[in-house]
Amino acid sequence: MDSYLKLIANISDETRALADQAGSLPCPTGCFDCCRNTATMSISLAEAKHLSIGLKMLPHQIQKNVQEKAERTINKIEQEGYSEEKVVMAGVESAEIIKGHVEGECPMLLSGVCVVYDYRPIICRVWGYPIQNNLEVACCKKTFLDSERKYKPLPYNQYWNDCKELSIPLNSKQKKDATHRIPICYFVQYLLKSD
Numbered sequence: 001m002d003s004y005l006k007l008i009a010n011i012s013d014e015t016r017a018l019a020d021q022a023g024s025l026p027c028p029t030g031c032f033d034c035c036r037n038t039a040t041m042s043i044s045l046a047e048a049k050h051l052s053i054g055l056k057m058l059p060h061q062i063q064k065n066v067q068e069k070a071e072r073t074i075n076k077i078e079q080e081g082y083s084e085e086k087v088v089m090a091g092v093e094s095a096e097i098i099k100g101h102v103e104g105e106c107p108m109l110l111s112g113v114c115v116v117y118d119y120r121p122i123i124c125r126v127w128g129y130p131i132q133n134n135l136e137v138a139c140c141k142k143t144f145l146d147s148e149r150k151y152k153p154l155p156y157n158q159y160w161n162d163c164k165e166l167s168i169p170l171n172s173k174q175k176k177d178a179t180h181r182i183p184i185c186y187f188v189q190y191l192l193k194s195d
């Protein structure tokens, strides 16, 4: 966990430096549009382990609300023939069936607030800034407004590779694959259902 905490501290330094260069934080106050279609977003085991700390610290009623949102998403996508494995394999394609619907919202978004903010996954820490994603520079359309290429993008590829490395020791014997990921709706369901 220490290495993962170092990684997110480093990300925090790099996002702060980019915000300083740009002269302000990139996101308008109160915007959470990017949390609206992330219910099936897949995360690494290193991110999941950290996120589990934040979820377990939530008051019982909030955990219940988060779990119910995750369950609603899972019911919807499974009615459409998806399973956990299919969601991971389909990637963003699986988000299309829930996009724009309440089932598409991140289960940890309650009343427009991220209830696990300090424990959020890596992409949630960097989206809004220009990021190097494979060969492309990606950026939220609402931020940097066509000026993102003026800045050196955050090395998201490197962050993701670090997450995969840190996830290897967390894999079960059956899942030795370093790229193993889990959709957040399923992760929440596994973690909170029995509570």
Ligand code: SF4
Pocket (backbone or CB within 6 Å): 034, 035, 038, 106, 107, 108, 109, 113, 114, 115, 116, 117, 120, 121, 124
């Ligand atoms: S974890 Fe938080 S920041 Fe990330 S998508 Fe969910 S609500 Fe948004």
Ligand code: SF4
Pocket (backbone or CB within 6 Å): 026, 027, 028, 031, 032, 033, 034, 035, 127, 128, 129, 140, 141, 142, 143
């Ligand atoms: S990244 Fe974009 S959509 Fe997300 S909070 Fe910032 S401005 Fe809003």
